[in-house]
Amino acid sequence: MTLQKSVCPNYRTLSPSTAFAVGEADENEWRDTVQLHSEKKTLLRYYVFEGMRYIWIARKGAFCKASILNEGRTCADLHGRKQGLSKADQSTRSQIFGANIIDVPVKTYLQLLFEEVLNPFYIFQVFSIILWMSDRYYYYAACILIISLISIGVSLYEIRKVCRYYLHVQVFRDECVSSEELVPGDCIVIPAEGLLLPCDAALLAGECMVNESMLTGESIPEMKMPLSVSEAAYSPESQRRHTLFCGTQLIQAKGGGSAGNGAIAVVTCTGFFTAKGDLISSILYPQPLDFRFYKDAMKFLLFLGLVALVGTIYSIVILSKSNTTWQELVIRSLDIVTIIVPPALPAAITTATIYAQNRLKRHGVFCISPPRINICGKTSLFCFDKTGTLTEEGLDIWGVMVVSGAVFSELVPDPLIFPPGLMLSALASCHSLALLGGQALGDPLELKMIESTGWVMAGFSQVLAVMRPPASELLSQGNSVSQPVAIIRRFPFSSSLQRMSVVTVGPGGASPVAFLKGAPEMVASFCRRENMPSHFSPILREYTSQGFRVLGFAYKHLTKETDLSTVERSKDMNFLGLLVMKNQVKPESAEVIRTLKLAQLRPVMVTGDNILTAVNVAHACGMVLSHEKVIFVHASPPTASSMASLQFHQGDGAVNGAGYHLAINGMSFAALCDHFPEYLPKILMRGTVYARMTPEQKTQLVKALQKLNYRVGMCGDGANDCGALRAADVGVSLSEAEASVASPFTSKSNNISCVPLLIKEGRCSLVTSFSLFKYMALYSLIQFASVLILYTEKTNLGDLQFLFFDLVLVTVLAIVMGRGGPSDELHPQRPAASLLSLPVLSSLLLHTVLSIQLLFYNSVTVFRYVPLNSTVTGAANLPNMEDTSIFALSGFQYIIMSIVITKGYPYKKPLYYNWLGAGHHSEQCPEARSSSQCKSGERSPSEIMFLSPVTFHTCCAGFERVLYLFEKHPTS
Known part of the structure; x- marks a missing residue:
C-alpha cells in the first residue's frame, strides 16, 4: 500500500453537499489506492483485513477502521439525514466504505x-x-x-458454495438501488411487508417488528421504536431498541413512509462493520481458544518431532553399516519422520467432538463452535438467567394494588372486575405489543397483562395501536376512561433503564396521558414524593420476598403542546399502583440445580428482577438450601456528604447454618467494582444471586469470574443475555431457532435440562480426545520402534502391511474409541485437561517401554532365533520371520492399547456399550499360515502377546489413575 497523504482525516468535517469527484487511479499507483479530487488530486489509502477496511488517518498517523468516521454522531445528527444523500456524496462514501457486502471472496x-x-x-x-x-x-x-x-x-x-445475498431497496434519491450500493448516511424506506435487513440502520420514523433470533437467540419478536431527537451520542448498543441490525428478519413496518406505509431509517453501518458482519467475522476468523489441551497437543507434537530426529540419526547409523546406497539411506531415514509424526492425529482428536456434536443435535442442542464441546467438560460454574430460564416464560396475574390518597388499596385479584380508571388504562396500553395478522405479538408478560384486562388491540395506520375495552364494559359504563385509547408514542423497555413508557390519547381530542411501567423502585424515583405511599417499601418487600414479580405504574397528564420526546425523562409523575404476578419455577430447574451441585458445579443466578424475588426463586430451585443463610451486600458510591460504603446484612434464614450465600444487586455491584475492587474476588467466590443486573453488568460479571480461573457457563433465553453468552466459555441460548450466532450452543428445549447433558458430553468428548491422542501417539511410537528394529535386521514392513495398519486397523479402532457415549451421571471430579501432566506422561512412558520391550524380546530373544544371513543377496523385504512376528505382535498391541486406553467410568459408558466395539472378531496371525515359522512346540509371537501384556498394560492404566488422584489430593 502507498503511505502518502490522505484526504480521509478531512472527511468527517465535510458537509453532505460538498462535491467530490472520483477520479481514475493512476497506472503507477497500487490497485487498492483510490484517487479522490476536488481541485487537486489526493489519495485514499486503505487495506482490507478479515473483511474490514482500514484507512490511513493522517491526524492519528495510523491505519484505522473506516467505521471511525461514523463515531461521535448524535441522535440529532442522524435525524438530519432524513433528506438522504446526493449521488455525488454516495459515490464518495462508496469509495471510502466499500460495497455493502458480507461474504468470503469466491476464488477460482x-x-x-x-x-x-x-x-x-x-x-x-x-x-x-x-x-x-x-x-x-x-x-x-x-x-x-x-x-x-x-x-x-x-x-x-x-x-x-458461498454466495452473496442482495436485494433492492428504495433510498431517498428517488431511486431503487441494490443493497450492495448502500453507504452510511443513506436514508432508506423500509417496506410495510418487511424484508431481511441488508445493513445496520437507525429507525427515524415508524415502528418495526423484527425477529432477531439469528443474532440474539431471542425467539420473541422485538418491537423497534423511532430514535428521539437529542444531542445524546448514538450507540447501537445503548440505543438497541431504536436500531435495526443487519441479517435480522423484519416482519412488518408501519407509520413512517407516505400515507403511514413502511418506516424510515438511516444507514449507520455496512458490510463487515454491521452486527452481522462482526459476528460472521468472529466465526470466519475465530480467536484462538485458551484451552490447555490444545496447547499441550502442539507441544507434544514438537516432542515427537525430536524423537523422529533421534530415530533418523539412528537409522542413518544402522543403514550406513549395511552398505546401503545413499539414495536408500536418505529415503529410509526420512521415512521415520512420516511414521513418528502421525498426520491423522488432528482428525483423530476431532472424532470424539464430531460424535458428541451429533449426539447433542439428536437431543435438540445445536453447536456452531465444536471445539467448545471439550471446554464444557471443564466447566466449574454455571450462570442462569431467571425469567424464562429457571422460571416459566409466562406469568399469572396475582392481583393489582392501586394508590389512592397516598395509600395502597386492598389487592384486587382479577383486573376484569377492576373499576374503570387510569390504572386500568395503564394496564391495557403500557406495552410494546404489535399486531400481525390480527394477533398481538410480543413479550409474554405483556400479553398476559392485556389478557387479564379483557381489552382488545386494534390497528390503525395513523397511530401505533388502539386499545378497546370489552364490549360489555362499553355498554355498562358511561365514563370516558373506559373508552378506547390510542397509543401515539412509545419509549420501549430498556434493561439498563428498567422502565418503559407510552403516550396515549382518548377520543374527541382529549389531552394526552403518559403512562410509565417498570421496576417499582425505578418508577418511584420518577414520581412526586407526596404521591408515594409511606409503606411502599414494606409492601414491595412483602411480595418480592414471596417470589412474586412486581411492576410499578405511574401516569402524568400532558398538554397538547408538550414535547413528547421529553416524556421519558419526566420526573413529576403520579404513582398509580402495583401489578403483582406469580412466576412459577419450571419443574426441571430444581432437579438440574441439584444435579449440578452434587457434581461440585456451582450454580449462580443472574437476573434483572428484584433481589428479594431472585432470592426466593433461588430457594425454590435449590440454589440456596433451607438451612443456608443469605447475606445481602450493599455498596454505595461516594456522595458530597459521605464516603463510599460497603455493608453486609443478613436476610431470613438459619442463623446457625454452616453455609451462606451472598446476594447483590446491580447498583451495588457497580459500586463494588469501582470503589472496592479488593473485595470483589472474595464476594464473587460466595455470590449466588445477582439481581437488577443490566446486560453490560452480566457480561462484566462473567469476565470477572473468568479472571478467578473459573470455566464459566451461561444459560439464557433473550437479547439481554447476548453479551454474557458470548463472553462465557460455554454459552447456551434457549431458543426455538436451530442455531444462533449469539452463543456457541442453542437448545430448542425451553428449560435448563440441556446443561447437564452438555457437561456430560463435554467430559466424554474431552476424555475421549485424551484417549485418542494417547492412542495415536502410542501407535506412532510402536510403529516407530517396529521399523527401527526391522532396520536393525536389514528389513522393513511391506506396502500392504503399512496399508493394513494405517487405513484398516488403526482407523477402525479410532472410530470405535470415539463413538463411546457419556455416562448417565455427573461425577463430582472433573477430568484432567493437561496432556503434559505426570499421570499422562508416565502412562505413555510405561506403555511405550513395555511395547518396545516386547517387540525386542519377540524379535531377538525368542528361542531358536537365527538372524538373517547378511552375506546372502536377495530381493528387498523378502519373507522372513522378523517381519512377520513384528507385524503380528504390533498389530495385537494396537488392539489391546485401544481397549486399555479407552476410559470408562465416571465420564463414559464402558466400551461394551459401543455396538461397533461389542462384536467378537477372530484374528489369525499371518505367521500361522507358515509352518516354517511357527513350529510345533514353540510359542508363536501371537501367543507370547497374551502371556502378560494385557495385565501389564492394565496395570499401567491403573498406575496413571493413582498418579492423577495423588495430584488432585496429595494429602489423601
Whole structure:
C-alpha cells in the first residue's frame, strides 16, 4: 500500500453537499489506492483485513477502521439525514466504505487448490507420498493420495458454495438501488411487508417488528421504536431498541413512509462493520481458544518431532553399516519422520467432538463452535438467567394494588372486575405489543397483562395501536376512561433503564396521558414524593420476598403542546399502583440445580428482577438450601456528604447454618467494582444471586469470574443475555431457532435440562480426545520402534502391511474409541485437561517401554532365533520371520492399547456399550499360515502377546489413575 497523504482525516468535517469527484487511479499507483479530487488530486489509502477496511488517518498517523468516521454522531445528527444523500456524496462514501457486502471472496478453483495445497498438512502429505513412491510403497501412497484429493475437492466445493445475498431497496434519491450500493448516511424506506435487513440502520420514523433470533437467540419478536431527537451520542448498543441490525428478519413496518406505509431509517453501518458482519467475522476468523489441551497437543507434537530426529540419526547409523546406497539411506531415514509424526492425529482428536456434536443435535442442542464441546467438560460454574430460564416464560396475574390518597388499596385479584380508571388504562396500553395478522405479538408478560384486562388491540395506520375495552364494559359504563385509547408514542423497555413508557390519547381530542411501567423502585424515583405511599417499601418487600414479580405504574397528564420526546425523562409523575404476578419455577430447574451441585458445579443466578424475588426463586430451585443463610451486600458510591460504603446484612434464614450465600444487586455491584475492587474476588467466590443486573453488568460479571480461573457457563433465553453468552466459555441460548450466532450452543428445549447433558458430553468428548491422542501417539511410537528394529535386521514392513495398519486397523479402532457415549451421571471430579501432566506422561512412558520391550524380546530373544544371513543377496523385504512376528505382535498391541486406553467410568459408558466395539472378531496371525515359522512346540509371537501384556498394560492404566488422584489430593 502507498503511505502518502490522505484526504480521509478531512472527511468527517465535510458537509453532505460538498462535491467530490472520483477520479481514475493512476497506472503507477497500487490497485487498492483510490484517487479522490476536488481541485487537486489526493489519495485514499486503505487495506482490507478479515473483511474490514482500514484507512490511513493522517491526524492519528495510523491505519484505522473506516467505521471511525461514523463515531461521535448524535441522535440529532442522524435525524438530519432524513433528506438522504446526493449521488455525488454516495459515490464518495462508496469509495471510502466499500460495497455493502458480507461474504468470503469466491476464488477460482485454481486459486483455492493452490491455497489448499500450501496448507502445512497437505505439504507434509505430498512430501510423504513422494517419499513412499520412491520407496516403492505404491498401494499405500496411492490410497493416501486419493484420500487427500477427495478431502481437497470437498473443501473447494464447500467454499465455492458461498454466495452473496442482495436485494433492492428504495433510498431517498428517488431511486431503487441494490443493497450492495448502500453507504452510511443513506436514508432508506423500509417496506410495510418487511424484508431481511441488508445493513445496520437507525429507525427515524415508524415502528418495526423484527425477529432477531439469528443474532440474539431471542425467539420473541422485538418491537423497534423511532430514535428521539437529542444531542445524546448514538450507540447501537445503548440505543438497541431504536436500531435495526443487519441479517435480522423484519416482519412488518408501519407509520413512517407516505400515507403511514413502511418506516424510515438511516444507514449507520455496512458490510463487515454491521452486527452481522462482526459476528460472521468472529466465526470466519475465530480467536484462538485458551484451552490447555490444545496447547499441550502442539507441544507434544514438537516432542515427537525430536524423537523422529533421534530415530533418523539412528537409522542413518544402522543403514550406513549395511552398505546401503545413499539414495536408500536418505529415503529410509526420512521415512521415520512420516511414521513418528502421525498426520491423522488432528482428525483423530476431532472424532470424539464430531460424535458428541451429533449426539447433542439428536437431543435438540445445536453447536456452531465444536471445539467448545471439550471446554464444557471443564466447566466449574454455571450462570442462569431467571425469567424464562429457571422460571416459566409466562406469568399469572396475582392481583393489582392501586394508590389512592397516598395509600395502597386492598389487592384486587382479577383486573376484569377492576373499576374503570387510569390504572386500568395503564394496564391495557403500557406495552410494546404489535399486531400481525390480527394477533398481538410480543413479550409474554405483556400479553398476559392485556389478557387479564379483557381489552382488545386494534390497528390503525395513523397511530401505533388502539386499545378497546370489552364490549360489555362499553355498554355498562358511561365514563370516558373506559373508552378506547390510542397509543401515539412509545419509549420501549430498556434493561439498563428498567422502565418503559407510552403516550396515549382518548377520543374527541382529549389531552394526552403518559403512562410509565417498570421496576417499582425505578418508577418511584420518577414520581412526586407526596404521591408515594409511606409503606411502599414494606409492601414491595412483602411480595418480592414471596417470589412474586412486581411492576410499578405511574401516569402524568400532558398538554397538547408538550414535547413528547421529553416524556421519558419526566420526573413529576403520579404513582398509580402495583401489578403483582406469580412466576412459577419450571419443574426441571430444581432437579438440574441439584444435579449440578452434587457434581461440585456451582450454580449462580443472574437476573434483572428484584433481589428479594431472585432470592426466593433461588430457594425454590435449590440454589440456596433451607438451612443456608443469605447475606445481602450493599455498596454505595461516594456522595458530597459521605464516603463510599460497603455493608453486609443478613436476610431470613438459619442463623446457625454452616453455609451462606451472598446476594447483590446491580447498583451495588457497580459500586463494588469501582470503589472496592479488593473485595470483589472474595464476594464473587460466595455470590449466588445477582439481581437488577443490566446486560453490560452480566457480561462484566462473567469476565470477572473468568479472571478467578473459573470455566464459566451461561444459560439464557433473550437479547439481554447476548453479551454474557458470548463472553462465557460455554454459552447456551434457549431458543426455538436451530442455531444462533449469539452463543456457541442453542437448545430448542425451553428449560435448563440441556446443561447437564452438555457437561456430560463435554467430559466424554474431552476424555475421549485424551484417549485418542494417547492412542495415536502410542501407535506412532510402536510403529516407530517396529521399523527401527526391522532396520536393525536389514528389513522393513511391506506396502500392504503399512496399508493394513494405517487405513484398516488403526482407523477402525479410532472410530470405535470415539463413538463411546457419556455416562448417565455427573461425577463430582472433573477430568484432567493437561496432556503434559505426570499421570499422562508416565502412562505413555510405561506403555511405550513395555511395547518396545516386547517387540525386542519377540524379535531377538525368542528361542531358536537365527538372524538373517547378511552375506546372502536377495530381493528387498523378502519373507522372513522378523517381519512377520513384528507385524503380528504390533498389530495385537494396537488392539489391546485401544481397549486399555479407552476410559470408562465416571465420564463414559464402558466400551461394551459401543455396538461397533461389542462384536467378537477372530484374528489369525499371518505367521500361522507358515509352518516354517511357527513350529510345533514353540510359542508363536501371537501367543507370547497374551502371556502378560494385557495385565501389564492394565496395570499401567491403573498406575496413571493413582498418579492423577495423588495430584488432585496429595494429602489423601
